[in-house]
Amino acid sequence: MDRSRISVNDLAKSCAHSADAAEWEEFLRRTGPLVSVVAWRVCRLWNCGSSPAVADDIVQEVFLKLCEQDRRILREFEPRGEDSFLGLLRVVCASVANDYFRRIYSAKRGGKVITTQLDEDGGLGQAPGASQDGKQTGQMQRSVLLSQLDGMMRAKPETVAERDRVLFWLYYLQGFTAEEIAGLAGGKLTAKGVESALRRTALWLRAEIGHSRREGPLLTVGQ
Numbered sequence: 001m002d003r004s005r006i007s008v009n010d011l012a013k014s015c016a017h018s019a020d021a022a023e024w025e026e027f028l029r030r031t032g033p034l035v036s037v038v039a040w041r042v043c044r045l046w047n048c049g050s051s052p053a054v055a056d057d058i059v060q061e062v063f064l065k066l067c068e069q070d071r072r073i074l075r076e077f078e079p080r081g082e083d084s085f086l087g088l089l090r091v092v093c094a095s096v097a098n099d100y101f102r103r104i105y106s107a108k109r110g111g112k113v114i115t116t117q118l119d120e121d122g123g124l125g126q127a128p129g130a131s132q133d134g135k136q137t138g139q140m141q142r143s144v145l146l147s148q149l150d151g152m153m154r155a156k157p158e159t160v161a162e163r164d165r166v167l168f169w170l171y172y173l174q175g176f177t178a179e180e181i182a183g184l185a186g187g188k189l190t191a192k193g194v195e196s197a198l199r200r201t202a203l204w205l206r207a208e209i210g211h212s213r214r215e216g217p218l219l220t221v222g223q
Contacts, residue, residue, distance in 0.1 A: 008086060009079040016074035028063070034086055035062050035093050042097035042173065046146070058097045062089075065096050080188075087183065091166060098169050102147045146173065152208055153201070160201055167194060168201045 006014070008030050015027045039058040043051065066073050073092065077085060153160040153168070160168075170176045171194075178194040189197075 008083050009077075012074055012077055012085040013079075016071050016077070031086070031089055032059070034089060035059050038090055038093040039097055042094060042101070046101045054100075058093075058100050061100060062093045062096045065092060091170070094170055094173075095166050098150065098173065102150050104147075149205060152205065159204060164197045164201050167197050171198055 004026065006026075011023070011027050011030060015023055018024075036055065036059055039055045039062070042058070043055050073088075077088060079085070150165070150169070153165045167181060170181050171178070178191040178198070181194045182189050182191045
């Protein structure tokens with residue numbers, strides 16, 4: 001059998017139940033480049049684009065994720081179009097990569113306080129009065145902020161579902177458009193549905209940030 005002629009959808013479904021080394025080698029050959037590209041893109045957005053070791057760690061974590069729970073992601077995958085598995089893989093990789101950086105920055109405690117807000121369009125912006133100590137400091141502050149925003153969403157799964165959290169980061173962190181995200185969802189969401197979910201999440205975050213400001217310092221950033 002010429003495995004190079006098998007669609008990536010069929011290859012993923014086959015690997016869900018197979019331990020054949022040749023099949024898995026072909027699976028890694030076909031999917032590895034995409035995982036690497038997404039991992040590098042997230043690294044750049046978290047200001048870690050110059051670290052090949054970090055990107056490699058993320059790539060390894062993505063494939064470990066695919067093998068978790070007896071390859072549950074592969075077993076539950078249902079093709080919804082040509083090469084639609086690659087769309088699912090983008091989402092999985094983005095989620096794993098963001099979780100990776102969240103673990104790194106959530107370990108930081110103490111240090112200077114910065115206040116940051118979502119702008120009126122729901123975008124990520126730095127509020128007046130935030131530190132202007134230089135580009136590197138600003139980049140670190142933004143990275144820690146992203147981690148803390150992610151923590152706020154994870155702390156309220158009954159308000160911000162896991163799907164909406166992933167949509168939020170695909171849009172604000174990876175730079176996908178609503179139309180592109182809808183395409184990754186394999187027909188489960190329209191572009192308007194994605195926009196609605198993004199706006200709902202952004203409005204909730206703005207309200208939470210406003211509440212935090214009334215209670216005390218918004219975000220604490222470690223040195």
